[in-house]
Amino acid sequence: MASMSAQSPAGTPPTSEDVARAAGVSRATVSYVLNNTRGGRVSEATRERVREAARQLGYVPHAVARALRAGRSGVVLLTAPAVTAGPLFAQFFAELQSALSELGYTAVLYGPTGHRGAEAARRWAELRPDAVLSLMDDSLDEHAVDVLHRAGIGVVVSAGPAPVAGAHALVADQVQVGAMAVEHLVAVGRRKIGVIVPADVSLRGFAEPRLSGAETAARAHPSATVVRQELSLDEGAAAQWAELVVETRADGLFAYNDEYASVAVRALQDAGLRVPEDVAVVGADDLLIGRLLRPKLTTVRMDFTPAREIAAMLDRLIGAPDTPTEARSYLRTGLVIRESA
Amino acid sequence: MASMSAQSPAGTPPTSEDVARAAGVSRATVSYVLNNTRGGRVSEATRERVREAARQLGYVPHAVARALRAGRSGVVLLTAPAVTAGPLFAQFFAELQSALSELGYTAVLYGPTGHRGAEAARRWAELRPDAVLSLMDDSLDEHAVDVLHRAGIGVVVSAGPAPVAGAHALVADQVQVGAMAVEHLVAVGRRKIGVIVPADVSLRGFAEPRLSGAETAARAHPSATVVRQELSLDEGAAAQWAELVVETRADGLFAYNDEYASVAVRALQDAGLRVPEDVAVVGADDLLIGRLLRPKLTTVRMDFTPAREIAAMLDRLIGAPDTPTEARSYLRTGLVIRESA
DNA sequence: TTGAAAGCGGTACCAC
DNA sequence: GTGGTACCGCTTTCAA
Numbered sequence: 001m002a003s004m005s006a007q008s009p010a011g012t013p014p015t016s017e018d019v020a021r022a023a024g025v026s027r028a029t030v031s032y033v034l035n036n037t038r039g040g041r042v043s044e045a046t047r048e049r050v051r052e053a054a055r056q057l058g059y060v061p062h063a064v065a066r067a068l069r070a071g072r073s074g075v076v077l078l079t080a081p082a083v084t085a086g087p088l089f090a091q092f093f094a095e096l097q098s099a100l101s102e103l104g105y106t107a108v109l110y111g112p113t114g115h116r117g118a119e120a121a122r123r124w125a126e127l128r129p130d131a132v133l134s135l136m137d138d139s140l141d142e143h144a145v146d147v148l149h150r151a152g153i154g155v156v157v158s159a160g161p162a163p164v165a166g167a168h169a170l171v172a173d174q175v176q177v178g179a180m181a182v183e184h185l186v187a188v189g190r191r192k193i194g195v196i197v198p199a200d201v202s203l204r205g206f207a208e209p210r211l212s213g214a215e216t217a218a219r220a221h222p223s224a225t226v227v228r229q230e231l232s233l234d235e236g237a238a239a240q241w242a243e244l245v246v247e248t249r250a251d252g253l254f255a256y257n258d259e260y261a262s263v264a265v266r267a268l269q270d271a272g273l274r275v276p277e278d279v280a281v282v283g284a285d286d287l288l289i290g291r292l293l294r295p296k297l298t299t300v301r302m303d304f305t306p307a308r309e310i311a312a313m314l315d316r317l318i319g320a321p322d323t324p325t326e327a328r329s330y331l332r333t334g335l336v337i338r339e340s341a
Numbered sequence: 342m343a344s345m346s347a348q349s350p351a352g353t354p355p356t357s358e359d360v361a362r363a364a365g366v367s368r369a370t371v372s373y374v375l376n377n378t379r380g381g382r383v384s385e386a387t388r389e390r391v392r393e394a395a396r397q398l399g400y401v402p403h404a405v406a407r408a409l410r411a412g413r414s415g416v417v418l419l420t421a422p423a424v425t426a427g428p429l430f431a432q433f434f435a436e437l438q439s440a441l442s443e444l445g446y447t448a449v450l451y452g453p454t455g456h457r458g459a460e461a462a463r464r465w466a467e468l469r470p471d472a473v474l475s476l477m478d479d480s481l482d483e484h485a486v487d488v489l490h491r492a493g494i495g496v497v498v499s500a501g502p503a504p505v506a507g508a509h510a511l512v513a514d515q516v517q518v519g520a521m522a523v524e525h526l527v528a529v530g531r532r533k534i535g536v537i538v539p540a541d542v543s544l545r546g547f548a549e550p551r552l553s554g555a556e557t558a559a560r561a562h563p564s565a566t567v568v569r570q571e572l573s574l575d576e577g578a579a580a581q582w583a584e585l586v587v588e589t590r591a592d593g594l595f596a597y598n599d600e601y602a603s604v605a606v607r608a609l610q611d612a613g614l615r616v617p618e619d620v621a622v623v624g625a626d627d628l629l630i631g632r633l634l635r636p637k638l639t640t641v642r643m644d645f646t647p648a649r650e651i652a653a654m655l656d657r658l659i660g661a662p663d664t665p666t667e668a669r670s671y672l673r674t675g676l677v678i679r680e681s682a
Numbered sequence: 683t684t685g686a687a688a689g690c691g692g693t694a695c696c697a698c
Numbered sequence: 699g700t701g702g703t704a705c706c707g708c709t710t711t712c713a714a
Contacts, residue, residue, distance in 0.1 A: 686713085689710095
């Protein structure tokens with residue numbers, strides 16, 4: 001490492017006052033120049049002097065101070081439980097992040113707080129975000145919404161399976177996913193259908209609605225039955241589970257997502273069952289893994305509302321925080337038929 | 342939705358002054374009570390009155406104001422290029438987030454700004470984070486570090502393939518990954534080795550070091566050669582790529598990660614080649630898909646330094662910002678031998 | 683045991 | 699054209 005860069009150990013950073021002094025003007029003028037406020041009310045000569053001084057000193061405005069004065073932080077808080085591990089979420093978050101950033105907001109991701117409801121909401125509220133978008137996070141309940149409103153946060157949006165009283169809602173109808181899968185299984189002649197729910201409890205928020213959609217769909221057909229089965233992404237456990245399937249002679253399977261479906265398919269094959277001949281399998285989320293396995297997985301894909309649109313919606317609501325709560329659907333589902341069912 | 346909660350459209354939120362008024366004390370006293378400052382210097386009666394007033398009003402402290410006054414924001418800024426860098430990253434981020442949160446920090450994830458170097462750093466600096474942790478983000482260069490230091494941010498850490506002058510470094514030695522893979526391929530008798538680099542340029546920061554490690558390892562063995570091959574996660578492209586492998590008669594393959602390896606294995610099999618007999622394949626990152634594919638993938642797994650340790654390190658550095666820059670390794674690599682090589 | 687008041691760094695109104 | 703100054707909400711000395 002040749003370069004040294006003097007290891008400047010961060011003295012007191014320059015403030016707008018330092019810039020003012022260096023340029024021989026007032027703090028007010030510095031503010032005007034640096035923010036391009038007041039069209040031509042500052043002479044070009046002064047402007048140049050101010051800008052030069054700022055550059056010299058390495059001045060960077062203090063967003064915290066600005067936020068305090070402005071009464072708005074420019075922060076959009078995204079709350080999410082542990083589900084953040086999923087590939088879909090990561091992708092969505094990245095896009096939302098970037099869309100918000102283009103609109104001048106800072107996206108802050110707030111993971112599990114170890115609290116729920118009002119208690120969690122107090123944590124969020126301390127940051128005084130301009131909006132809270134709660135993604136599949138069941139710690140946002142009615143009390144939480146109330147705390148946020150009372151803390152002056154006008155825009156609260158829940159994105160999840162069900163709306164929350166007092167908040168705008170992006171309804172992600174996970175129920176549809178399960179329904180669509182089971183309808184297809186029934187359509188291809190399957191009657192004894194297993195539904196795989198992840199053992200990982202942090203995924204229950206998604207999993208249970210998918211299950212209940214599956215159950216509802218089955219009820220529509222007299223001879224179809226659905227049985228709930230837990231599975232973890234562990235091959236040992238999967239082998240054991242496969243025995244169960246052999247015993248119960250299930251002929252159809254809907255798995256929580258393509259990862260679980262893949263593990264399941266492997267285990268079934270290892271147990272001597274053929275997919276789809278003996279057991280037809282439908283996954284969900286259209287993940288890469290489903291296209292690589294043989295047979296290729298039939299899956300229910302979800303198309304989320306583009307992050308850009310959601311960012312725009314947040315921006316709009318922040319501009320008009322008294323808009324009555326609205327609810328809209330947040331994803332569309334579609335069946336992708338491949339080889340496994 | 343029965344309950345109404347008055348849809349309170351966020352009037353002016355209560356401040357500590359409101360609480361003071363309601364409790365019949367001064368703002369100072371409110372602050373003391375709510376922060377448990379000054380051991381027993383406030384009477385129990387007063388404390389109770391203050392707490393009750395705060396509860397009544399739904400008071401939530403204003404973190405922005407607090408940060409301004411305190412001179413530290415409690416924010417740890419994580420910068421990352423494309424967050425999409427894979428499932429490993431998402432997992433790591435979630436853990437770090439939670440570890441920091443336990444230490445009282447707020448983790449803010451800042452995606453690509455559309456700027457690099459000093460310009461990007463100015464964006465980050467505006468938030469006055471207590472620390473900046475730059476994850477595999479090549480927009481952090483020497484100038485950026487300088488901007489951050491001048492803005493009073495004492496703790497700047499780069500986590501990536503190479504250290505950056507002036508910043509602490511968590512060195513993730515991706516080079517080792519490639520080296521380890523190729524050494525194994527050579528050890529099992531392969532000489533003509535293809536290395537798959539993702540076509541997705543956002544992954545280059547990881548991919549190139551892995552490739553160069555592969556090249557170095559090959560040079561250590563006189564008869565071994567390495568040839569770089571681009572591939573995207575698209576089956577059409579993969580089929581075409583497989584033709585190339587058939588022609589060139591490569592007998593070993595190291596793919597960027599297990600996803601790429603899986604796509605590659607599929608394409609090879611579809612082209613009539615046997616794995617590992619004709620072509621031995623090594624992947625990386627030990628992803629789920631590698632265990633589900635047949636043959637099971639041999640892979641190079643990476644064990645990152647636990648997020649908890651990194652959070653602790655950041656906390657320590659924030660407490661002593663003048664610590665001379667230190668560098669430490671950030672991951673350990675290990676070969677997981679399965680069936681594909 | 684409690685309160686008055688001086689800031690933290692910016693912004694924007696109003697005066698000159 | 700430019701500058702003085704009163705805030706934003708909170709913490710923390712110092713004095714009472």
